[in-house]
Amino acid sequence: MKQPQILAFDIFGTVVDWHGSVAREVQALLPGVDGDAFALAWRAGYQPAMRRVMSGELGWTLIDDLHRLILDGLLTQFGVTDLSEAQKIELNRVWHRLDAWPDSVAGLQRLKTRFTICTLSNGNIGLLTNMAKRAGLPWDCILSAEVFRAYKPDPATYLGVAKVFDVSPADVMLVAAHQDDLAAARACGLATAYIERPLEFGAPRPKDVSPDPANTWHATSLTQLAEQLGC
Known part of the structure:
Protein backbone atom coordinates (compact mmCIF):
# COMPACT_ATOMS: atom_id res chain seq x y z
CA MET A 1 0.00 0.00 0.00
CA ARG A 97 -6.02 25.65 25.99
CA LEU A 98 -7.50 22.27 25.06
CA ASP A 99 -5.73 19.24 26.50
CA ALA A 100 -4.27 16.66 24.13
CA TRP A 101 -5.55 13.11 24.26
CA PRO A 102 -3.05 10.95 26.24
CA ASP A 103 -1.63 9.30 23.10
CA SER A 104 -1.41 12.42 20.93
CA VAL A 105 2.03 13.86 21.70
CA ALA A 106 3.84 10.51 21.67
CA GLY A 107 2.03 9.43 18.51
CA LEU A 108 2.81 12.67 16.68
CA GLN A 109 6.44 12.54 17.71
CA ARG A 110 6.75 9.05 16.23
CA LEU A 111 4.90 9.96 13.03
CA LYS A 112 7.09 13.05 12.63
CA THR A 113 10.18 10.86 12.30
CA ARG A 114 8.93 9.55 8.97
CA PHE A 115 6.34 12.01 7.66
CA THR A 116 5.75 15.74 7.47
CA ILE A 117 2.93 16.40 9.93
CA CYS A 118 0.66 19.44 9.84
CA THR A 119 -2.68 20.62 11.10
CA LEU A 120 -5.70 20.98 8.83
CA SER A 121 -8.24 22.57 11.10
CA ASN A 122 -11.01 25.12 10.96
CA GLY A 123 -9.34 26.69 14.00
CA ASN A 124 -7.44 29.89 13.27
CA ILE A 125 -3.64 30.08 13.23
CA GLY A 126 -3.26 31.90 16.54
CA LEU A 127 -5.54 29.40 18.28
CA LEU A 128 -3.71 26.39 16.84
CA THR A 129 -0.29 27.84 17.65
CA ASN A 130 -1.19 28.60 21.27
CA MET A 131 -2.71 25.15 21.64
CA ALA A 132 0.40 23.47 20.23
CA LYS A 133 2.71 25.47 22.47
CA ARG A 134 0.74 24.62 25.61
CA ALA A 135 0.15 20.93 24.83
CA GLY A 136 3.53 20.19 23.25
CA LEU A 137 2.13 19.24 19.84
CA PRO A 138 5.18 18.94 17.54
CA TRP A 139 3.80 20.16 14.22
CA ASP A 140 6.10 20.73 11.25
CA CYS A 141 3.58 23.24 9.91
CA ILE A 142 0.28 24.79 11.02
CA LEU A 143 -2.31 24.99 8.25
CA SER A 144 -5.75 26.34 8.89
CA ALA A 145 -8.96 27.37 7.19
CA GLU A 146 -7.57 30.85 7.73
CA VAL A 147 -4.81 30.12 5.19
CA PHE A 148 -7.29 29.08 2.51
CA ARG A 149 -10.13 31.39 3.60
CA ALA A 150 -12.45 28.41 3.41
CA TYR A 151 -13.79 26.06 6.03
CA LYS A 152 -13.78 22.29 5.76
CA PRO A 153 -15.38 20.53 3.94
CA ASP A 154 -14.63 23.02 1.15
CA PRO A 155 -12.29 21.24 -1.31
CA ALA A 156 -9.97 24.27 -1.15
CA THR A 157 -8.84 23.14 2.29
CA TYR A 158 -7.90 19.56 1.40
CA LEU A 159 -6.40 20.42 -1.97
CA GLY A 160 -4.67 23.39 -0.36
CA VAL A 161 -2.46 21.06 1.68
CA ALA A 162 -1.20 19.39 -1.49
CA LYS A 163 -0.61 22.78 -3.08
CA VAL A 164 1.34 24.11 -0.08
CA PHE A 165 3.73 21.13 -0.19
CA ASP A 166 3.74 20.81 -4.00
CA VAL A 167 2.61 17.19 -3.99
CA SER A 168 -0.34 15.36 -5.49
CA PRO A 169 -3.51 14.96 -3.37
CA ALA A 170 -2.76 11.24 -3.18
CA ASP A 171 0.47 12.06 -1.34
CA VAL A 172 -1.54 13.65 1.49
CA MET A 173 -3.43 11.73 4.14
CA LEU A 174 -6.04 13.32 6.37
CA VAL A 175 -6.10 11.90 9.89
CA ALA A 176 -9.39 12.54 11.67
CA ALA A 177 -11.95 11.20 14.11
CA HIS A 178 -14.87 12.30 11.94
CA GLN A 179 -16.11 10.21 9.02
CA ASP A 180 -17.70 13.17 7.20
CA ASP A 181 -14.39 15.05 7.20
CA LEU A 182 -12.60 11.97 5.87
CA ALA A 183 -15.21 11.39 3.16
CA ALA A 184 -14.80 14.97 1.93
CA ALA A 185 -11.01 14.50 1.85
CA ARG A 186 -11.32 11.25 -0.13
CA ALA A 187 -13.53 13.03 -2.66
CA CYS A 188 -10.56 15.31 -3.29
CA GLY A 189 -8.19 12.37 -3.81
CA LEU A 190 -6.57 12.26 -0.37
CA ALA A 191 -5.85 9.09 1.57
CA THR A 192 -7.59 8.89 4.94
CA ALA A 193 -6.99 7.47 8.41
CA TYR A 194 -9.76 7.20 11.00
CA ILE A 195 -8.84 7.56 14.67
CA GLU A 196 -11.27 6.21 17.24
CA ARG A 197 -12.25 8.81 19.84
CA PRO A 198 -15.29 7.20 21.50
CA LEU A 199 -15.26 9.72 24.38
CA GLU A 200 -15.17 12.85 22.22
CA PHE A 201 -18.56 13.99 23.58
CA GLY A 202 -17.93 12.76 27.13
CA ALA A 203 -18.20 9.38 28.82
CA PRO A 204 -22.03 9.41 29.06
CA ARG A 205 -22.29 9.71 25.26
CA PRO A 206 -19.93 7.16 23.67
CA LYS A 207 -19.53 7.70 19.94
CA ASP A 208 -19.94 5.01 17.29
CA VAL A 209 -16.41 4.29 16.06
CA SER A 210 -17.27 1.47 13.66
CA PRO A 211 -14.77 1.01 10.81
CA ASP A 212 -15.48 2.39 7.36
CA PRO A 213 -13.67 0.29 4.73
CA ALA A 214 -13.29 3.41 2.58
CA ASN A 215 -10.55 4.65 4.91
CA THR A 216 -7.00 3.61 4.09
CA TRP A 217 -6.18 3.17 7.78
CA HIS A 218 -8.13 2.75 11.02
CA ALA A 219 -6.53 3.02 14.45
CA THR A 220 -7.54 3.30 18.08
CA SER A 221 -4.90 5.98 18.78
CA LEU A 222 -2.17 8.00 17.14
CA THR A 223 0.42 5.68 18.63
CA GLN A 224 -1.28 2.71 16.99
CA LEU A 225 -1.37 4.60 13.70
CA ALA A 226 2.37 5.19 14.06
CA GLU A 227 2.88 1.45 14.51
CA GLN A 228 0.76 0.70 11.44
CA LEU A 229 2.81 3.15 9.37
CA GLY A 230 6.12 1.69 10.55
CA CYS A 231 7.17 4.51 12.88
Missing part, protein backbone atom coordinates in the same frame (compact mmCIF):
# COMPACT_ATOMS: atom_id res chain seq x y z
CA LYS A 2 1.42 3.36 -1.01
CA GLN A 3 2.19 5.58 1.94
CA PRO A 4 1.65 9.35 1.88
CA GLN A 5 4.31 12.01 2.32
CA ILE A 6 2.19 14.45 4.30
CA LEU A 7 -0.07 13.68 7.23
CA ALA A 8 -2.65 16.42 7.81
CA PHE A 9 -4.54 16.27 11.10
CA ASP A 10 -7.97 17.39 12.10
CA ILE A 11 -7.59 18.82 15.61
CA PHE A 12 -10.79 19.23 17.65
CA GLY A 13 -11.72 15.77 18.88
CA THR A 14 -8.98 14.02 16.93
CA VAL A 15 -5.84 15.36 18.63
CA VAL A 16 -7.33 17.26 21.58
CA ASP A 17 -10.19 16.64 24.00
CA TRP A 18 -12.38 19.68 23.46
CA HIS A 19 -15.30 18.43 25.54
CA GLY A 20 -13.44 17.54 28.70
CA SER A 21 -11.28 20.66 28.55
CA VAL A 22 -14.14 23.11 27.99
CA ALA A 23 -16.45 21.44 30.52
CA ARG A 24 -13.80 21.62 33.27
CA GLU A 25 -13.02 25.29 32.71
CA VAL A 26 -16.68 26.29 32.51
CA GLN A 27 -17.46 24.36 35.69
CA ALA A 28 -14.57 26.02 37.53
CA LEU A 29 -15.53 29.54 36.42
CA LEU A 30 -19.30 29.09 36.68
CA PRO A 31 -20.04 26.59 39.49
CA GLY A 32 -23.79 27.01 39.05
CA VAL A 33 -23.68 26.02 35.38
CA ASP A 34 -23.61 22.46 34.01
CA GLY A 35 -20.17 22.46 32.37
CA ASP A 36 -20.96 19.32 30.38
CA ALA A 37 -24.11 20.82 28.86
CA PHE A 38 -22.40 24.16 28.23
CA ALA A 39 -19.50 22.50 26.37
CA LEU A 40 -21.88 20.48 24.20
CA ALA A 41 -24.00 23.54 23.40
CA TRP A 42 -20.93 25.61 22.53
CA ARG A 43 -19.69 22.97 20.13
CA ALA A 44 -23.19 22.51 18.68
CA GLY A 45 -23.13 26.14 17.59
CA TYR A 46 -19.95 25.63 15.59
CA GLN A 47 -21.37 24.23 12.35
CA PRO A 48 -24.31 26.70 12.11
CA ALA A 49 -21.90 29.59 12.67
CA MET A 50 -19.57 28.37 9.92
CA ARG A 51 -22.51 27.97 7.56
CA ARG A 52 -23.28 31.66 8.03
CA VAL A 53 -19.78 32.40 6.72
CA MET A 54 -19.91 29.87 3.88
CA SER A 55 -23.32 31.13 2.74
CA GLY A 56 -22.05 34.71 2.58
CA GLU A 57 -24.32 35.93 5.40
CA LEU A 58 -21.12 36.80 7.30
CA GLY A 59 -17.83 37.86 5.73
CA TRP A 60 -14.73 35.82 6.42
CA THR A 61 -14.69 35.30 10.19
CA LEU A 62 -12.10 33.53 12.33
CA ILE A 63 -13.17 30.67 14.56
CA ASP A 64 -12.14 32.73 17.60
CA ASP A 65 -14.75 35.31 16.62
CA LEU A 66 -17.38 32.68 15.81
CA HIS A 67 -16.74 31.09 19.20
CA ARG A 68 -17.35 34.46 20.83
CA LEU A 69 -20.63 34.95 18.95
CA ILE A 70 -21.79 31.55 20.16
CA LEU A 71 -20.55 32.22 23.70
CA ASP A 72 -22.49 35.47 24.04
CA GLY A 73 -25.69 33.64 23.15
CA LEU A 74 -24.94 30.77 25.53
CA LEU A 75 -24.30 33.06 28.49
CA THR A 76 -27.80 34.46 28.02
CA GLN A 77 -29.26 30.99 27.49
CA PHE A 78 -27.64 29.66 30.70
CA GLY A 79 -28.59 32.75 32.70
CA VAL A 80 -25.04 34.01 33.25
CA THR A 81 -25.12 37.78 33.72
CA ASP A 82 -22.19 38.60 35.99
CA LEU A 83 -19.11 38.00 33.82
CA SER A 84 -16.89 40.97 33.03
CA GLU A 85 -15.69 41.55 29.47
CA ALA A 86 -12.21 40.42 30.53
CA GLN A 87 -13.67 37.17 31.89
CA LYS A 88 -15.60 36.58 28.67
CA ILE A 89 -12.44 37.08 26.60
CA GLU A 90 -10.52 34.66 28.82
CA LEU A 91 -13.30 32.07 28.71
CA ASN A 92 -13.47 32.30 24.92
CA ARG A 93 -9.77 31.48 24.80
CA VAL A 94 -10.43 28.11 26.46
CA TRP A 95 -10.30 26.78 22.89
CA HIS A 96 -6.61 27.75 22.86
Whole structure:
Protein backbone atom coordinates (compact mmCIF):
# COMPACT_ATOMS: atom_id res chain seq x y z
CA MET A 1 0.00 0.00 0.00
CA LYS A 2 1.42 3.36 -1.01
CA GLN A 3 2.19 5.58 1.94
CA PRO A 4 1.65 9.35 1.88
CA GLN A 5 4.31 12.01 2.32
CA ILE A 6 2.19 14.45 4.30
CA LEU A 7 -0.07 13.68 7.23
CA ALA A 8 -2.65 16.42 7.81
CA PHE A 9 -4.54 16.27 11.10
CA ASP A 10 -7.97 17.39 12.10
CA ILE A 11 -7.59 18.82 15.61
CA PHE A 12 -10.79 19.23 17.65
CA GLY A 13 -11.72 15.77 18.88
CA THR A 14 -8.98 14.02 16.93
CA VAL A 15 -5.84 15.36 18.63
CA VAL A 16 -7.33 17.26 21.58
CA ASP A 17 -10.19 16.64 24.00
CA TRP A 18 -12.38 19.68 23.46
CA HIS A 19 -15.30 18.43 25.54
CA GLY A 20 -13.44 17.54 28.70
CA SER A 21 -11.28 20.66 28.55
CA VAL A 22 -14.14 23.11 27.99
CA ALA A 23 -16.45 21.44 30.52
CA ARG A 24 -13.80 21.62 33.27
CA GLU A 25 -13.02 25.29 32.71
CA VAL A 26 -16.68 26.29 32.51
CA GLN A 27 -17.46 24.36 35.69
CA ALA A 28 -14.57 26.02 37.53
CA LEU A 29 -15.53 29.54 36.42
CA LEU A 30 -19.30 29.09 36.68
CA PRO A 31 -20.04 26.59 39.49
CA GLY A 32 -23.79 27.01 39.05
CA VAL A 33 -23.68 26.02 35.38
CA ASP A 34 -23.61 22.46 34.01
CA GLY A 35 -20.17 22.46 32.37
CA ASP A 36 -20.96 19.32 30.38
CA ALA A 37 -24.11 20.82 28.86
CA PHE A 38 -22.40 24.16 28.23
CA ALA A 39 -19.50 22.50 26.37
CA LEU A 40 -21.88 20.48 24.20
CA ALA A 41 -24.00 23.54 23.40
CA TRP A 42 -20.93 25.61 22.53
CA ARG A 43 -19.69 22.97 20.13
CA ALA A 44 -23.19 22.51 18.68
CA GLY A 45 -23.13 26.14 17.59
CA TYR A 46 -19.95 25.63 15.59
CA GLN A 47 -21.37 24.23 12.35
CA PRO A 48 -24.31 26.70 12.11
CA ALA A 49 -21.90 29.59 12.67
CA MET A 50 -19.57 28.37 9.92
CA ARG A 51 -22.51 27.97 7.56
CA ARG A 52 -23.28 31.66 8.03
CA VAL A 53 -19.78 32.40 6.72
CA MET A 54 -19.91 29.87 3.88
CA SER A 55 -23.32 31.13 2.74
CA GLY A 56 -22.05 34.71 2.58
CA GLU A 57 -24.32 35.93 5.40
CA LEU A 58 -21.12 36.80 7.30
CA GLY A 59 -17.83 37.86 5.73
CA TRP A 60 -14.73 35.82 6.42
CA THR A 61 -14.69 35.30 10.19
CA LEU A 62 -12.10 33.53 12.33
CA ILE A 63 -13.17 30.67 14.56
CA ASP A 64 -12.14 32.73 17.60
CA ASP A 65 -14.75 35.31 16.62
CA LEU A 66 -17.38 32.68 15.81
CA HIS A 67 -16.74 31.09 19.20
CA ARG A 68 -17.35 34.46 20.83
CA LEU A 69 -20.63 34.95 18.95
CA ILE A 70 -21.79 31.55 20.16
CA LEU A 71 -20.55 32.22 23.70
CA ASP A 72 -22.49 35.47 24.04
CA GLY A 73 -25.69 33.64 23.15
CA LEU A 74 -24.94 30.77 25.53
CA LEU A 75 -24.30 33.06 28.49
CA THR A 76 -27.80 34.46 28.02
CA GLN A 77 -29.26 30.99 27.49
CA PHE A 78 -27.64 29.66 30.70
CA GLY A 79 -28.59 32.75 32.70
CA VAL A 80 -25.04 34.01 33.25
CA THR A 81 -25.12 37.78 33.72
CA ASP A 82 -22.19 38.60 35.99
CA LEU A 83 -19.11 38.00 33.82
CA SER A 84 -16.89 40.97 33.03
CA GLU A 85 -15.69 41.55 29.47
CA ALA A 86 -12.21 40.42 30.53
CA GLN A 87 -13.67 37.17 31.89
CA LYS A 88 -15.60 36.58 28.67
CA ILE A 89 -12.44 37.08 26.60
CA GLU A 90 -10.52 34.66 28.82
CA LEU A 91 -13.30 32.07 28.71
CA ASN A 92 -13.47 32.30 24.92
CA ARG A 93 -9.77 31.48 24.80
CA VAL A 94 -10.43 28.11 26.46
CA TRP A 95 -10.30 26.78 22.89
CA HIS A 96 -6.61 27.75 22.86
CA ARG A 97 -6.02 25.65 25.99
CA LEU A 98 -7.50 22.27 25.06
CA ASP A 99 -5.73 19.24 26.50
CA ALA A 100 -4.27 16.66 24.13
CA TRP A 101 -5.55 13.11 24.26
CA PRO A 102 -3.05 10.95 26.24
CA ASP A 103 -1.63 9.30 23.10
CA SER A 104 -1.41 12.42 20.93
CA VAL A 105 2.03 13.86 21.70
CA ALA A 106 3.84 10.51 21.67
CA GLY A 107 2.03 9.43 18.51
CA LEU A 108 2.81 12.67 16.68
CA GLN A 109 6.44 12.54 17.71
CA ARG A 110 6.75 9.05 16.23
CA LEU A 111 4.90 9.96 13.03
CA LYS A 112 7.09 13.05 12.63
CA THR A 113 10.18 10.86 12.30
CA ARG A 114 8.93 9.55 8.97
CA PHE A 115 6.34 12.01 7.66
CA THR A 116 5.75 15.74 7.47
CA ILE A 117 2.93 16.40 9.93
CA CYS A 118 0.66 19.44 9.84
CA THR A 119 -2.68 20.62 11.10
CA LEU A 120 -5.70 20.98 8.83
CA SER A 121 -8.24 22.57 11.10
CA ASN A 122 -11.01 25.12 10.96
CA GLY A 123 -9.34 26.69 14.00
CA ASN A 124 -7.44 29.89 13.27
CA ILE A 125 -3.64 30.08 13.23
CA GLY A 126 -3.26 31.90 16.54
CA LEU A 127 -5.54 29.40 18.28
CA LEU A 128 -3.71 26.39 16.84
CA THR A 129 -0.29 27.84 17.65
CA ASN A 130 -1.19 28.60 21.27
CA MET A 131 -2.71 25.15 21.64
CA ALA A 132 0.40 23.47 20.23
CA LYS A 133 2.71 25.47 22.47
CA ARG A 134 0.74 24.62 25.61
CA ALA A 135 0.15 20.93 24.83
CA GLY A 136 3.53 20.19 23.25
CA LEU A 137 2.13 19.24 19.84
CA PRO A 138 5.18 18.94 17.54
CA TRP A 139 3.80 20.16 14.22
CA ASP A 140 6.10 20.73 11.25
CA CYS A 141 3.58 23.24 9.91
CA ILE A 142 0.28 24.79 11.02
CA LEU A 143 -2.31 24.99 8.25
CA SER A 144 -5.75 26.34 8.89
CA ALA A 145 -8.96 27.37 7.19
CA GLU A 146 -7.57 30.85 7.73
CA VAL A 147 -4.81 30.12 5.19
CA PHE A 148 -7.29 29.08 2.51
CA ARG A 149 -10.13 31.39 3.60
CA ALA A 150 -12.45 28.41 3.41
CA TYR A 151 -13.79 26.06 6.03
CA LYS A 152 -13.78 22.29 5.76
CA PRO A 153 -15.38 20.53 3.94
CA ASP A 154 -14.63 23.02 1.15
CA PRO A 155 -12.29 21.24 -1.31
CA ALA A 156 -9.97 24.27 -1.15
CA THR A 157 -8.84 23.14 2.29
CA TYR A 158 -7.90 19.56 1.40
CA LEU A 159 -6.40 20.42 -1.97
CA GLY A 160 -4.67 23.39 -0.36
CA VAL A 161 -2.46 21.06 1.68
CA ALA A 162 -1.20 19.39 -1.49
CA LYS A 163 -0.61 22.78 -3.08
CA VAL A 164 1.34 24.11 -0.08
CA PHE A 165 3.73 21.13 -0.19
CA ASP A 166 3.74 20.81 -4.00
CA VAL A 167 2.61 17.19 -3.99
CA SER A 168 -0.34 15.36 -5.49
CA PRO A 169 -3.51 14.96 -3.37
CA ALA A 170 -2.76 11.24 -3.18
CA ASP A 171 0.47 12.06 -1.34
CA VAL A 172 -1.54 13.65 1.49
CA MET A 173 -3.43 11.73 4.14
CA LEU A 174 -6.04 13.32 6.37
CA VAL A 175 -6.10 11.90 9.89
CA ALA A 176 -9.39 12.54 11.67
CA ALA A 177 -11.95 11.20 14.11
CA HIS A 178 -14.87 12.30 11.94
CA GLN A 179 -16.11 10.21 9.02
CA ASP A 180 -17.70 13.17 7.20
CA ASP A 181 -14.39 15.05 7.20
CA LEU A 182 -12.60 11.97 5.87
CA ALA A 183 -15.21 11.39 3.16
CA ALA A 184 -14.80 14.97 1.93
CA ALA A 185 -11.01 14.50 1.85
CA ARG A 186 -11.32 11.25 -0.13
CA ALA A 187 -13.53 13.03 -2.66
CA CYS A 188 -10.56 15.31 -3.29
CA GLY A 189 -8.19 12.37 -3.81
CA LEU A 190 -6.57 12.26 -0.37
CA ALA A 191 -5.85 9.09 1.57
CA THR A 192 -7.59 8.89 4.94
CA ALA A 193 -6.99 7.47 8.41
CA TYR A 194 -9.76 7.20 11.00
CA ILE A 195 -8.84 7.56 14.67
CA GLU A 196 -11.27 6.21 17.24
CA ARG A 197 -12.25 8.81 19.84
CA PRO A 198 -15.29 7.20 21.50
CA LEU A 199 -15.26 9.72 24.38
CA GLU A 200 -15.17 12.85 22.22
CA PHE A 201 -18.56 13.99 23.58
CA GLY A 202 -17.93 12.76 27.13
CA ALA A 203 -18.20 9.38 28.82
CA PRO A 204 -22.03 9.41 29.06
CA ARG A 205 -22.29 9.71 25.26
CA PRO A 206 -19.93 7.16 23.67
CA LYS A 207 -19.53 7.70 19.94
CA ASP A 208 -19.94 5.01 17.29
CA VAL A 209 -16.41 4.29 16.06
CA SER A 210 -17.27 1.47 13.66
CA PRO A 211 -14.77 1.01 10.81
CA ASP A 212 -15.48 2.39 7.36
CA PRO A 213 -13.67 0.29 4.73
CA ALA A 214 -13.29 3.41 2.58
CA ASN A 215 -10.55 4.65 4.91
CA THR A 216 -7.00 3.61 4.09
CA TRP A 217 -6.18 3.17 7.78
CA HIS A 218 -8.13 2.75 11.02
CA ALA A 219 -6.53 3.02 14.45
CA THR A 220 -7.54 3.30 18.08
CA SER A 221 -4.90 5.98 18.78
CA LEU A 222 -2.17 8.00 17.14
CA THR A 223 0.42 5.68 18.63
CA GLN A 224 -1.28 2.71 16.99
CA LEU A 225 -1.37 4.60 13.70
CA ALA A 226 2.37 5.19 14.06
CA GLU A 227 2.88 1.45 14.51
CA GLN A 228 0.76 0.70 11.44
CA LEU A 229 2.81 3.15 9.37
CA GLY A 230 6.12 1.69 10.55
CA CYS A 231 7.17 4.51 12.88
